Amino acid sequence: TASVYILQTAFTPYLPATALKDTPIQKEARQLLKQQALKEAAWALQQQPVTVTASSSPRSAGGKHDFFSEADYFWPDPKNPGGPYIEKDGLTNPDNFVEHRKAMIRLSKIIGALAAAYKLTGDEKYVKQAVLHLKAWFIDPATRMNPNLLYAQAVKGKHTGRNYGIIDTIHFMEVAQGALVMQGAAAFDKQTADGIKKWFGEYNTWLNTSKPGLQEKMIKNNHSTCWAMQVASFAKLCNDQPLLDSMRVRYKTVLLPRQMATDGSFPLEMARTKPYGYAIFNLDAMTMLCQILSTPQDNLWQYETADGKSIRKGIAYLYPYIADKSKWPLKPDVMYWNNWPVAQPFLLFGANAYQEKSWFATWKSLDHQPQVEEVIRNLPIRHPLIWM
Numbered sequence: 001t002a003s004v005y006i007l008q009t010a011f012t013p014y015l016p017a018t019a020l021k022d023t024p025i026q027k028e029a030r031q032l033l034k035q036q037a038l039k040e041a042a043w044a045l046q047q048q049p050v051t052v053t054a055s056s057s058p059r060s061a062g063g064k065h066d067f068f069s070e071a072d073y074f075w076p077d078p079k080n081p082g083g084p085y086i087e088k089d090g091l092t093n094p095d096n097f098v099e100h101r102k103a104m105i106r107l108s109k110i111i112g113a114l115a116a117a118y119k120l121t122g123d124e125k126y127v128k129q130a131v132l133h134l135k136a137w138f139i140d141p142a143t144r145m146n147p148n149l150l151y152a153q154a155v156k157g158k159h160t161g162r163n164y165g166i167i168d169t170i171h172f173m174e175v176a177q178g179a180l181v182m183q184g185a186a187a188f189d190k191q192t193a194d195g196i197k198k199w200f201g202e203y204n205t206w207l208n209t210s211k212p213g214l215q216e217k218m219i220k221n222n223h224s225t226c227w228a229m230q231v232a233s234f235a236k237l238c239n240d241q242p243l244l245d246s247m248r249v250r251y252k253t254v255l256l257p258r259q260m261a262t263d264g265s266f267p268l269e270m271a272r273t274k275p276y277g278y279a280i281f282n283l284d285a286m287t288m289l290c291q292i293l294s295t296p297q298d299n300l301w302q303y304e305t306a307d308g309k310s311i312r313k314g315i316a317y318l319y320p321y322i323a324d325k326s327k328w329p330l331k332p333d334v335m336y337w338n339n340w341p342v343a344q345p346f347l348l349f350g351a352n353a354y355q356e357k358s359w360f361a362t363w364k365s366l367d368h369q370p371q372v373e374e375v376i377r378n379l380p381i382r383h384p385l386i387w388m
Contacts, residue, residue, distance in 0.1 A: 025352045025360050026388050033385055034120055036368060040383075041117030044110040045129050049136035051107075051143045055099040061160035062151035065144060067104070068161075069168055070096035071153040084157025090273035090334045092374060101168055105376060107133060108171040112383030115178030118185065119385060127187040134179060135192060138199040147203040149212065163215035166207065167226045170380040173288075176200055176237040181386050200234040204243065207231055221268040222282040225255055229285045232292045248293050252303055255286065260309045264317030274333035276321070277340050281378045283314050287346035288380075290353070291387055301353040315350040315359065322347065323362050336374050342367040345381040352388070 052067050060068035072092045074085035085093075111130055118126040136143045152165020183193050207213040207227065216227045228247050235243035259282070261267050269278035290300040290311050304310040321328045322341045333340075347363035350356065370376060381387065 023352055023355065025348075025355065025357075028360075029348060029352075029388070030120075030385060032364060033116075033368070037113060037116040037120060037383065037385055040109070040113035041126055044113040044117075045125070047106075047110055047129075047133075049133045049143065050103050051137050052100045052103060052145045053143045054103065057097040057099075059097060059154065059156060060151055061154070063146075065146045066151050067100050067145055067149055067168070068151045069098055069101050069153055069165055071155050071159075071162065071164065072096065074155045085155050092335060101171075101377070104168065104171045107137060108174045108380070109382065111178035112174040112386060115174075115181040116383045116385040118182055124185050124187040127182045127185040130178065130182055131188060131192055134175075134196050137175075139192065139195040144199075147199050148206045148210065150210075161212070163212035163219075164223060166212060166216040166230075167223055169203075169230060170226050170285075172200075172203075173230060173233040173380050174383055174386065176233050177386050178383075180237050197238050201238045201240070204231055204234045204238065204240070207234075208243075220258065221266075222278060222285060225259065225282055225285040225289070228255060229288050229292070232289060236292055244293060247289070248298055248300065251286075251289050251293065251300060252305075255289070256303075256309055256311070257305050257307075259286075260314055262307055262309060264309070264313035264315075266314075270330065274335060274337075275330050276325075276328055276333050277336060277378065279318055280322075280340055280344055280346075283318055283346045284344055284379070284381065286311055286314060287349050288387075291345075291349045311350070312354060315346055319347075319359060319362070323358075336372065339370070339372045339375050342370045342375060342379065344379075345384060348384050349387070 053064050056064065057068055057070075059070070060066065062068055070093075071085075071087075073089050074087055074096070075091070075093045077083050077086045110133055114126040114130040117123070118130075138144055149161070149166050149169060151161040152168050153162045154160050154165075155162065179188075179193070179196050182188050207216075207230065213227075216223055218224065219227075228250055232244060232247040235247065259266055259268065266279055266282050269275060269282050272278045294300045301311060304313075322344065325341070343363050343366040347359050347366075351360035351363060370379065376382075
């Protein structure tokens with residue numbers, strides 16, 4: 001009896017309600033993604049670790065081990081070229097420093113691909129390669145990243161870092177999930193696993209106690225959704241049940257009721273200069289909260305507010321404009337209008353949760369390997385196999 005209890009407490013919280021049995025959609029998705037995953041893993045096996053210590057910017061106020069990025073929508077002021085940058089919402093400045101973000105996205109691609117291949121094949125060569133990268137980023141004193149984002153999305157002449165930069169680490173989610181998938185392998189030694197969990201535990205503490213972390217938590221739009229999505233993902237790796245419970249409560253009492261309108265739309269995203277892309281992005285994030293946090297005892301896929309708001313309603317609202325973009329009722333986004341949608345996570349995980357074949361068919365028809373940097377930046381879930 002004791003051993004059964006230990007197994008249940010150790011593993012049940014990791015299983016979303018939709019993952020307790022292999023659905024027809026899961027089976028088909030696995031077959032569809034298998035060759036792509038193995039191809040990406042073959043590439044990942046050839047890659048050497050590249051962390052934040054490999055590049056730097058003279059504009060960073062941090063040190064060698066500090067992640068640094070610059071706010072995407074800030075530009076030199078034509079009236080004062082040497083002065084503080086000014087904002088142009090939705091317009092990305094191509095001259096900003098983004099090397100650390102690129103390195104992080106590269107890591108997420110590597111770990112996501114290796115974890116997916118390991119899940120498909122059981123071959124520990126994928127795990128051995130992943131451990132090299134995980135040690136470099138989170139354990140090795142010479143190359144590790146400090147577990148905070150004090151210098152992310154800086155603005156020249158104004159801010160050495162901003163809370164908005166916390167959204168950059170959404171690309172650590174597949175790193176954490178990949179580590180979770182691979183941690184049972186013999187090649188994933190306990191010391192490495194403990195070191196990685198220690199890093200993510202420290203980062204989650206920073207997200208929940210620091211001034212930037214608490215500021216980001218309280219933002220009213222996609223930033224707070226992504227804050228919660230990250231906290232949930234990292235808490236899942238660390239098996240931090242109190243933090244997971246608090247994120248379930250936050251989804252039900254703060255994020256869903258305050259951000260969604262009764263028709264299923266997200267008004268704050270729809271008011272932006274890129275409403276289509278932002279609506280998709282926020283729906284992906286809320287959907288992933290349901291995927292990460294749902295348990296048989298607390299299934300967020302079935303949760304509905306008193307006034308009828310639910311993740312199902314959110315997907316149902318946006319889906320027609322994904323299936324036929326020409327029906328979109330607002331102006332086209334000021335940038336990247338032609339690059340959305342791609343194979344959005346909300347289509348796959350929503351289709352699986354509700355067995356909606358039309359959503360799944362649309363997901364299958366869309367681009368599964370986007371190459372545009374802005375799309376990749378806003379698509380943290382690129383290896384759905386490791387989440388199912």
